[in-house]
Amino acid sequence: MSRRVLIVIPVFNEAGYLGPVLRGLRRHAPGLDVLVVDDGSDDQSAAIAREEGALLVQHAYNAGYGVAIQTGLKYALRSGYRFALTFDGDGQHEPACVHALLGVCVSGRADLVIGSRYLPRGDSLPAAPYRGPLLRRLGSRFFGFLAGLFLGKKLTDPTSGFLAMNERAMRLYTADQFPDTYPDADAIVLAHRAGLRIEEIPVVMYPSPKGKRSMHGGALRPLRYVFDMLLSLGMIALRRGGEEE
Amino acid sequence: MTPRQRIASVAIAGAILIVVLELVRRRTLRIEYSWLWIAAVAGILALVLAYPVTLAITQWIGAVSSTTTIFIFAFVFLILICIHFSVKISELANQVKKLGQELALLRAEREEREEKAERGERGRVEDR
Numbered sequence: 001m002s003r004r005v006l007i008v009i010p011v012f013n014e015a016g017y018l019g020p021v022l023r024g025l026r027r028h029a030p031g032l033d034v035l036v037v038d039d040g041s042d043d044q045s046a047a048i049a050r051e052e053g054a055l056l057v058q059h060a061y062n063a064g065y066g067v068a069i070q071t072g073l074k075y076a077l078r079s080g081y082r083f084a085l086t087f088d089g090d091g092q093h094e095p096a097c098v099h100a101l102l103g104v105c106v107s108g109r110a111d112l113v114i115g116s117r118y119l120p121r122g123d124s125l126p127a128a129p130y131r132g133p134l135l136r137r138l139g140s141r142f143f144g145f146l147a148g149l150f151l152g153k154k155l156t157d158p159t160s161g162f163l164a165m166n167e168r169a170m171r172l173y174t175a176d177q178f179p180d181t182y183p184d185a186d187a188i189v190l191a192h193r194a195g196l197r198i199e200e201i202p203v204v205m206y207p208s209p210k211g212k213r214s215m216h217g218g219a220l221r222p223l224r225y226v227f228d229m230l231l232s233l234g235m236i237a238l239r240r241g242g243e244e245e
Numbered sequence: 246m247t248p249r250q251r252i253a254s255v256a257i258a259g260a261i262l263i264v265v266l267e268l269v270r271r272r273t274l275r276i277e278y279s280w281l282w283i284a285a286v287a288g289i290l291a292l293v294l295a296y297p298v299t300l301a302i303t304q305w306i307g308a309v310s311s312t313t314t315i316f317i318f319a320f321v322f323l324i325l326i327c328i329h330f331s332v333k334i335s336e337l338a339n340q341v342k343k344l345g346q347e348l349a350l351l352r353a354e355r356e357e358r359e360e361k362a363e364r365g366e367r368g369r370v371e372d373r
Contacts, residue, residue, distance in 0.1 A: 055353070060348055060349065067342055070346065074346060075353065078350065
């Protein structure tokens with residue numbers, strides 16, 4: 001499986017957390033290629049990625065999380081990887097769950113596999129009580145409900161960045177219509193409308209490190225996020241299915 | 246509309262036209278973006294010179310005076326031009342995003358190739 005899979009880690013000023021993340025991946029997923037997409041960091045993120053032996057792509061400027069994910073997936077497609085996994089660089093995702101996500105994808109059961117922190121976990125996964133702050137949980141429930149209306153099944157963690165995907169999903173995620181501002185529920189609905197099979201499985205996530213600037217943090221960002229996401233979902237609903245691929 | 250108002254409107258339209266043409270001549274403004282302003286000038290002139298039409302529009306939209314009609318048209322034009330520029334900015338943002346990604350990927354490709362070549366060179370030196 002190793003030569004066919006690329007783990008994509010978008011980072012922006014995550015020098016403080018990246019080393020342990022890369023070492024954790026090496027321990028739990030040895031042999032899998034890891035690509036760090038440095039999204040215009042002005043700290044030592046890129047140097048750490050190099051030191052730890054990861055592949056590295058560097059944006060000349062900070063283009064945002066979604067664009068960094070897209071760059072990583074473009075790299076995967078160009079280099080001939082058949083599967084990709086997106087993983088946070090701040091230590092929020094448990095590397096022991098990588099194989100569970102990939103397994104579903106590689107077996108051909110789904111084109112896009114979402115790691116959910118809200119689904120009940122099996123005994124084999126490490127215990128972690130983290131389920132996110134209340135506002136995030138409410139947002140997840142709301143957008144999970146909306147996305148579920150499109151998907152026709154329950155979606156518990158639409159904001160998860162812990163994803164595994166096959167080539168077909170990678171092509172959609174690197175297409176022009178990919179919602180790269182906040183690729184969450186809208187990207188999942190887009191994938192569903194493009195005919196991709198989507199599955200959610202339980203994973204372990206940890207709290208965001210203290211002092212780290214979150215994509216959804218701050219006073220106005222959550223409002224902006226809700227507005228953008230509603231608009232994005234509305235637009236996807238208005239477009240015909242054929243326009244998505 | 247008094248003759249003085251007409252003269253002032255025509256003078257403003259003429260001044261805008263001269264500024265726009267001068268910017269195009271200096272290549273500060275691209276031709277593809279100048280037509281909007283030239284259309285605005287043509288609109289002002291049409292409203293001022295075809296006064297009966299302006300009066301009819303004024304009555305139709307329920308404005309108090311013909312100068313209000315001209316202001317409304319100017320306001321609508323400004324909104325349209327803002328939408329036009331928002332579209333252009335979105336296009337440019339997408340282009341910059343793609344260029345940024347392409348640059349990053351090409352740089353990574355070059356670095357990987359250089360690293361491979363360096364490793365090969367080192368191997369050859371060690372073999373000797």
